[in-house]
Amino acid sequence: MYKVAVLPGDGIGPEVVSEGLKVLRTLQAQYGLDFDFQEMEINADRYLRTGKLLTDEDIEQLRAFDVIFLGAIGDDRVPPGILEKGILLRARFAFDQYINHRPAQLWKPFGRLKREVDFKIDVYRENTEDFYIGAGGRIKEGACELTLDIERELYDLSIDIEANASNTDDYAFEIGIMSKKNIERFADYVIEQTKMVGERRITVVDKANVLSNLYHMWREVWNEKGKQAGIEIQYMLVDAMSMALVKNPDKFRIVAIPNMFGDILTDMLAEVTGGLGLAPGGNINPKGLSMYEPVHGSAPKYKGMNTINPTATILAAKMLVDNMGRRDLGSKIEDAVRRTFDKGIYTQDLGGKAKTSEFGDAVVAELRKM
Ligand code: IPM
Ligand code: MN
Numbered sequence: 001m002y003k004v005a006v007l008p009g010d011g012i013g014p015e016v017v018s019e020g021l022k023v024l025r026t027l028q029a030q031y032g033l034d035f036d037f038q039e040m041e042i043n044a045d046r047y048l049r050t051g052k053l054l055t056d057e058d059i060e061q062l063r064a065f066d067v068i069f070l071g072a073i074g075d076d077r078v079p080p081g082i083l084e085k086g087i088l089l090r091a092r093f094a095f096d097q098y099i100n101h102r103p104a105q106l107w108k109p110f111g112r113l114k115r116e117v118d119f120k121i122d123v124y125r126e127n128t129e130d131f132y133i134g135a136g137g138r139i140k141e142g143a144c145e146l147t148l149d150i151e152r153e154l155y156d157l158s159i160d161i162e163a164n165a166s167n168t169d170d171y172a173f174e175i176g177i178m179s180k181k182n183i184e185r186f187a188d189y190v191i192e193q194t195k196m197v198g199e200r201r202i203t204v205v206d207k208a209n210v211l212s213n214l215y216h217m218w219r220e221v222w223n224e225k226g227k228q229a230g231i232e233i234q235y236m237l238v239d240a241m242s243m244a245l246v247k248n249p250d251k252f253r254i255v256a257i258p259n260m261f262g263d264i265l266t267d268m269l270a271e272v273t274g275g276l277g278l279a280p281g282g283n284i285n286p287k288g289l290s291m292y293e294p295v296h297g298s299a300p301k302y303k304g305m306n307t308i309n310p311t312a313t314i315l316a317a318k319m320l321v322d323n324m325g326r327r328d329l330g331s332k333i334e335d336a337v338r339r340t341f342d343k344g345i346y347t348q349d350l351g352g353k354a355k356t357s358e359f360g361d362a363v364v365a366e367l368r369k370m
Contacts, residue, residue, distance in 0.1 A: 002324060005065040006039040010083070011298025012308045013071020019310035019360030020069065020317040026364045027321065027329055044075030044083055053086030059094050067320055068291035071313065072298035085134070091291060092127055096153035097283035098182060099189050100125040101319070102266045102295060107341070110274030110350050119249040123269065124190045125262025127283055128152060129178045130214070132259045136174035139163045154181055176214050178258070183218055187225040189286060190256045194231060201232040205241045205257040205265070218258065238265070245269055270295050277309030277349050280316035282323065290323060292316040306355045309347035311337055314363060336366035
């Protein structure tokens, strides 16, 4: 039995998750995959009702599952940062999902580039550290003393800060931190995946020319790991990389990127492939509990309208199936999406008329024919 915790979340999350589930249930019926789905309410509504984000109890309960299937987190009624940090990031850190795999392939005919080039890029975004580490604070009236505590599966880190300014202005800071052990295991995973798809080169992105403490250590690890594995490491600064991805996306195949730059570039890349509605992602712990979700957010404006494109979530379901070890069935999901597009069935964001649920039904119909 494969136990799936279903977290529809906020905004359009429930609508797109139900299309993803339709697809997974079709595979269950057709190929006997033994899924056990259990839905949990961990979202803004519960927070507003009870004050609970992702609690220790939730985390304990979730540990009993094989995988998490997530919609989206975020709601206009709650100030930015509370749900995102309290639920989504908390889950990524608590389950030590140190890799965020975001594949980006061109979906013809939706590509946004003037010149249509075919490309498929696997972006691996580091997912637990960097400027997402959560070590920040405010210095009020020019002085403060505080202790920053960081807890991760790999370590506990405590940093004492004492600040004294020459004036009484207020200051704020956010520290970027990476640990060598985490970069090492992240690099190992990316290299393993690179070899698995028969590639020999990884493009490693950073801003080592300015943030040189952080990203020199990051490069030391990549230099070493690349050499050991016989893999070519091509470094790109993130500003140049953002240009290059728009200009020549076909020049890249495997990209490794720190957390914050990865957040930004994967949205941009999703747009280049045809839009955020097409981009799935997996928060991966290779030996633990992984969590699959669309790259897009909760888009509260469109909640309940049945107009949103569920492809990103359907492709997240595909990644979930791949990672069960059933790549044969994962690729059937992708083929079914492709065939649905080939029939001219598009949601509004892609210039069509299909409703969210109609698109899901069409994908299921294709799957049933296979
Ligand atoms: C993403 C999202 C999250 C992130 C937010 C909601 C915390 O933008 O998954 O890309 O920044 O990682
Ligand atoms: Mn993002």
